Amino acid sequence: MSAQLDYKTIKEIFGRLHALNPEPKGELEHVNAYTLLVAVVLSAQATDAGVNRATRALFQIADTPRKMLDLGEEGLIEHIKTIGLFRQKAKNVIRLSQILEETYDGQVPSSRAALQALPGVGRKTANVVLNMWFHQPAMAVDTHVFRVANRTGIAPGKTVEAVERNLEDQVPAEYALHAHHWLILHGRYICVARRPKCGICPIRDLCPSEEKTE
Template sequence: MARALPSALPYAQQRAVFARFREANPEPVSDLKYTNAFTLLVAVALSAQATDAGVNRATRPLFARVSTPQQMLELGEEGLVDHIRTIGLYRQKAANVMRLSRILVENYGGEVPSSRAALQSLPGVGRKTANVVLNVWFGQPTQAVDTHIFRIANRVRIAPGADVVAVERGIEDNVPAEFQLKAHHWMILHGRYICQARRPRCALCIINDLCPYPEKTV
């Protein structure tokens, strides 16, 4: 029998957690570098199973040359491969970027669509990537659940869930509305730099006293 998940933090504690995140970092931004909706889409798609820093190193010269789907098609798949070969799964990712670029040119007038369904119909674009683009570029309060957010949501009990969709819905249900737009940024940054997987840096944590995690480090 599967172990029952713990309940989420009460509303007052949820609000206190995110109020502290906001006070410490009022305007959190993605670590990925981009210039427009298309380069953001490409950067997020390339970041799967890769670090943001590694993606940024590869895309800095790429985005200096390419900023539209049409320019990506003109660069060509092998030209793209030359730029991103340091990124994991670069061949598959290059093929997906070329295919999605052609679809954007042929079906969307070269523009990145602003609906999750349309974004997820593009090659190599899953729910997490779509949610990042919707949140970062289009200003929608979507929750892009990666490994950091999944860990934080369960460890801090912001939104306990057995899978990413359950965590995504839990964040939408549990986090006060005023924090929804930036919630996933704060959680990613907290997970990446403070509440790390193997040894969380609890002594530096601004929500240490609010966190119910039983295995805190000192």
């Protein structure tokens, strides 16, 4: 864990990331708020690419809670059985679809508390939906964000919750909406877990990490 960076350095880091990718996008494919929610639930302990392969055909026939309930749990399993923990995830998707139909008129709620009350939806999942669909500056801390925030000193913390709170405190407001996507992509493709690709890192000169590679 690196020491906390100062405001000027953090602003410079996000300024560079913004210049390279002004409108970063999440890599989970979706067509509406509901399919985004389902995709994020399915992505737990799975890759975005694997989820996308499973959901392309699924979302063509089940892009609303009602259609998903009509498909049923066994029908859903046939589409997602290549994804880890598919049986439990199928149960969660069917149950959350029932709740959306019964409680929210088939719509995805836009508060973190309401989202987290749904089966299979934790704080990270709720934050992804709030950020990507409702355009809230929510910080979804996955393994990539956790690693980059600690390595760089942007928002060090010993727990996911601590890093999330620190990001909310440290990221300049003008960069808050896209911050977690920049950090995810940076961690996924450059600041990887083993042998980070420091030679092509756009913020190398600002990073205090002792794990730097050539």
